[in-house]
Amino acid sequence: MSLQDKRIVVVGGTSGMGFATARAAAEAGARVLVAGRRQDRIDAALASLPAGAEGQAADITVPDQVAALFARAGQVDALVVCAHAGESVGRAIAPLAEGDLAAMKAFFDAKFWGTVQACRAVLPRLTAAGAIVLVSGAASRKPLPGHTILGAVNGAVESFARQLASEIRPRRVNVVSPGLVDTEVYAAMPAAQRTAMFEAKARALPVGRVGRPEDVAAMVLHLIANTYVTGAVIDVDGGGMVA
Numbered sequence: 056m057s058l059q060d061k062r063i064v065v066v067g068g069t070s071g072m073g074f075a076t077a078r079a080a081a082e083a084g085a086r087v088l089v090a091g092r093r094q095d096r097i098d099a100a101l102a103s104l105p106a107g108a109e110g111q112a113a114d115i116t117v118p119d120q121v122a123a124l125f126a127r128a129g130q131v132d133a134l135v136v137c138a139h140a141g142e143s144v145g146r147a148i149a150p151l152a153e154g155d156l157a158a159m160k161a162f163f164d165a166k167f168w169g170t171v172q173a174c175r176a177v178l179p180r181l182t183a184a185g186a187i188v189l190v191s192g193a194a195s196r197k198p199l200p201g202h203t204i205l206g207a208v209n210g211a212v213e214s215f216a217r218q219l220a221s222e223i224r225p226r227r228v229n230v231v232s233p234g235l236v237d238t239e240v241y242a243a244m245p246a247a248q249r250t251a252m253f254e255a256k257a258r259a260l261p262v263g264r265v266g267r268p269e270d271v272a273a274m275v276l277h278l279i280a281n282t283y284v285t286g287a288v289i290d291v292d293g294g295g296m297v298a
C-alpha cells in the first residue's frame with residue numbers, strides 16, 4: 056500500500072514515537088491527523104509537521120471526544136495508537152506491593168481501554184484495505200523490575216490486537232512492541248539519572264544503543280504498507296529479548 060494521499064490517524068501523534076510516525080507518514084504523502092489531549096502539544100507538533108497535517112485535541116478515554124475525532128477524520132486508511140498516560144508511568148513502575156494503584160489503573164485505562172475505544176470508533180470508517188497498528192512494550196513478554204502492571208497492560212494490547220485481526224479481516228491489525236526508546240516520557244527524570252539509565256541499557260543491548268522514535272515509526276509504516284502481515288507483534292527493541 057502506498058501512503059500517498061492515504062488518511063492516517065495517529066493517536067498520541069504529538070510526541071515521541073507517535074510524532075515520529077506522523078512525520079514519516081506525512082513525508083510519504085499521507086493525509087495525517089494527529090490527536091492528543093493537549094492543544095499546546097498539537098500546535099507544537101503541527102508547527103514541525105509538513106504542511107497539510109491536521110490535529111485535533113481528543114482524549115481517547117472520553118467517548119464524545121473519540122467520536123468527534125473520527126467524524127473529522129472521515130474515511131480512514133490507517134489508525135495508529137501510540138498514546139499512554141505518560142504522567143502516570145513513573146508512579147506505575149514499582150513492585151506491586153509498593154506501587155501507586157491509582158496510577159497503575161490510570162495507565163491501564165488510557166493505554167488499554169483508550170486503545171479499545173479508538174479501535175471501536177474507527178471501524179465504521181476503516182477502509183476494506185485498512186490497517187490498525189498498536190504499540191505495546193517489551194514488558195509484555197520480558198520480566199523487567201517494577202513492570203508487573205505495565206507488562207500486563209502491554210500484554211492485553213497484544214492479545215486484543217490478535218483477536219481483532221481475526222475479527223475484522225481482511226482489514227489488518229498489528230502491534231509494534233518497543234524496548235527502551237528515548238522519548239519525552241523520560242523528560243521528567245533528572246538528566247544525570249536518565250543518561251545513566253540510557254548508557255547502561257545501551258551497553259546491555261546487542262545493538263549497543265537505545266531506541267529512537269524513528270526506529271519505531273519505520274516499523275509502523277512498514278506494517279501499514281505490507282498487506283501480507285496481520286495479527287503480528289513485532290519487537291523493535293534493539294535485541295532486548297535476546298540480551
Ligand SMILES: NC(=O)c1ccc[n+]([C@@H]2O[C@H](COP(=O)([O-])OP(=O)(O)OC[C@H]3O[C@@H](n4cnc5c(N)ncnc54)[C@H](OP(=O)(O)O)[C@@H]3O)[C@@H](O)[C@H]2O)c1
Pocket residue numbers: 066067068069070071072073090091092093094096113114115116137138139140141165166169190191192193232233234235236237238239240
Ligand atoms: N518510550 C519508551 O521507552 C517505551 C517503551 C515501551 C513501550 N512504550 C510505549 O510506546 C507508546 C509511545 O510512547 P512514547 O514514549 O512515544 O510516549 P510519549 O512521548 O509520552 O507520547 C505520548 C502521546 O500520547 C498522548 N496521550 C496521552 N494520553 C492520551 C489520551 N488519553 N488520549 C489521547 N492522547 C493521549 C500524548 O499527548 P497528550 O499528553 O497531549 O495527551 C502524547 O502525544 C506508549 O504506548 C508507551 O507505553 C514506550
